[in-house]
């Protein structure tokens with residue numbers, strides 16, 4: 001890997017993964033087969049929750065979660081501004097209103113304070129808050145959930161970065177300790193790769209059942225739930241064998257069996273992947289502590305053991321008189337990929353059209369200074385040293 005371009009993130013596939021997909025392609029059902037349920041069971045067991053519902057990607061997982069939570073026109077949802085577009089977009093997809101919350105400038109995370117402050121700005125009833133466990137580090141869920149409970153607000157966790165994360169006190173984001181639902185992405189740069197894939201986790205059987213149906217056009221096939229008796233049953237009162245019924249607007253957000261076969265194979269390696277990410281993050285920490293006062297690793301929260309989806313650092317580009325774009329280009333010229341996670345969503349033209357310009361200084365500061373350095377399990381032990389050396393050289397050059 002060291003001689004090649006080092007991207008900021010990359011999936012790790014091996015022959016077992018390929019064989020698992022080929023096996024389904026040769027012998028299995030391509031969709032709606034046993035690999036889906038197998039993944040759902042294994043995923044729920046790995047998170048420590050009762051139900052997991054697999055979807056076509058993290059965005060559709062979030063969309064189904066807000067639909068199942070009953071969010072719609074007139075409902076406000078609090079979303080931290082430093083996140084990927086989808087967290088806010090799904091609220092608009094169901095006709096809800098987004099109230100952007102500020103984040104801690106040192107971690108990029110929603111905090112109890114920034115949540116409370118966003119709450120004071122909401123005009124309408126607040127139905128939900130969507131903490132995002134950015135970079136794989138869990139938010140202060142104990143603090144956030146106290147405020148949510150006091151205000152009758154549901155928590156839907158965006159766990160897209162957090163598969164493999166743990167709370168120091170036990171449990172994991174998405175296990176339902178704090179949230180009614182957790183939503184995961186299995187995009188290739190995430191903790192495990194499925195191509196495109198998503199999962200909703202919950203401990204609530206009714207929510208699980210609703211998500212399961214909405215994922216497949218809201219097609220009811222259980223005669224006990226049919227409402228059009230004239231169409232559903234014959235003269236003897238027997239259900240017609242072809243009959244299905246749609247009672248709400250549903251979607252096709254299913255994943256295929258060959259994708260689920262890949263995710264099943266990858267999920268077995270999650271502990272190894274996370275251990276490797278934690279090791280490499282530790283190497284970065286040590287290198288940065290001894291070699292660079294120009295680069296600050298993101299501040300860590302005491303309650304979180306990160307899944308290390310990203311190794312994000314903070315650099316005061318302004319004080320150094322360097323542009324981030326120039327630093328990224330210089331690194332890329334030397335074979336090092338970096339990325340910025342994320343442009344605050346309230347700055348997007350679409351949301352400015354909806355809500356006007358807003359001041360969220362924590363999010364803006366985080367955005368100005370953040371840079372994600374390469375981190376993925378297949379990196380060589382020597383790669384972090386190369387990244388830190390080149391980054392320090394570029395930042396110190398006059």
Ligand SMILES: Cc1ncc(COP(=O)(O)O)c(C=O)c1O
Nearest residue numbers: 057058059084086160185186187
């Ligand atoms: C925080 C966050 N939320 C949601 C998503 C959407 O996931 P997907 O790309 O699988 O739709 C992503 C993916 O980048 C993400 O990082």
